[in-house]
Amino acid sequence: MLKGHLDAIVLAALEAGPAHGYAIIEAxxxxxxxxxxxxxxxxxxxxxxxxxxxxxxxxxxxxPNGRRRRVYSITRAGSAALGERRKAWGRFSQAVDTALEGGRA
Amino acid sequence: MLKGHLDAIVLAALEAGPAHGYAIIEAxxxxxxxxxxxxxxxxxxxxxxxxxxxxxxxxxxxxPNGRRRRVYSITRAGSAALGERRKAWGRFSQAVDTALEGGRA
DNA sequence: TCACATACCTAGTTATGCTAGGTATGGAAG
DNA sequence: CTTCCATACCTAGCATAACTAGGTATGTGA
Known part of the structure; x- marks a missing residue:
């Protein structure tokens, strides 16, 4: 279970450039x-x-010599959203860290 | 959304000692x-x-002077499970970190 | 021609967190 | 003394998200 962070991970994978579904999974x-x-x-x-x-x-x-593929590209809004998601992930993981450690961190 | 890590956080909150629901939320x-x-x-x-x-x-x-409360304590199995969850969280957060950064980390 | 890897898709199940209610009691304010 | 608030518990039902388990189709090599 990816617990809600899948979107960010997919967006991040497409940041380097367009790719199709299968390639995204591999990436x-x-x-x-x-x-x-x-x-x-x-x-x-x-x-x-x-x-x-x-x-x-x-x-x-x-x-010409391949199968049909659906190639995805990240949009401007997608890049912006990715930035947000990265920040949200930072806050979230930090909070879980301290909650699991007893708030000592 | 706590995305599946709520159990670990609750267990961790009870590691320091028994507590009732309201106190757990506060903790x-x-x-x-x-x-x-x-x-x-x-x-x-x-x-x-x-x-x-x-x-x-x-x-x-x-x-004598208070309301009824249901006090929860962590069991032996709970402590063991918490250990597992902590390890799983470490692996998970590490993987998300690298996935979001492009695998460079 | 037969199998396998590539490449796409979706219906339905399951899990989980949250919304939005409800019940009850002790203490403080008027 | 009653009214309000904080404490303290609970649950039914909703929404979302990831996964299971299927299905379709094509290119490639044995």
């Missing part, structure tokens, strides 16, 4: 050092959600 | 420096869940 696996090996049923709905929210845009591509 | 608020100001509708069901799972035990108390 997340590598960027998290293997910890997040996400099933398609998790990622595809998330991509649709993010596009619905205008944080991503998508376009179908059919390269 | 969590202080231990998280005000970040987690949890509604009762979040905490009470969580306490019941944790007792159901034998990670907590409870007893009613009626102090």
């Amino acid at each position: 997340i696996r590598q960027r998290s050092a293997g910890t997040f090996d996400l099933p398609e049923g998790t990622v595809y709905p998330a991509l649709h959600r993010l596009e619905q929210a205008s944080l991503l845009s998508s376009a179908w591509t059919t390269p | 969590i608020r202080q231990r998280s420096a005000g970040t987690f100001d949890l509604p009762e509708g979040t905490v009470y069901p969580a306490l019941h869940r944790l007792e159901q799972a034998s990670l907590l035990s409870s007893a009613w108390t009626t102090p």
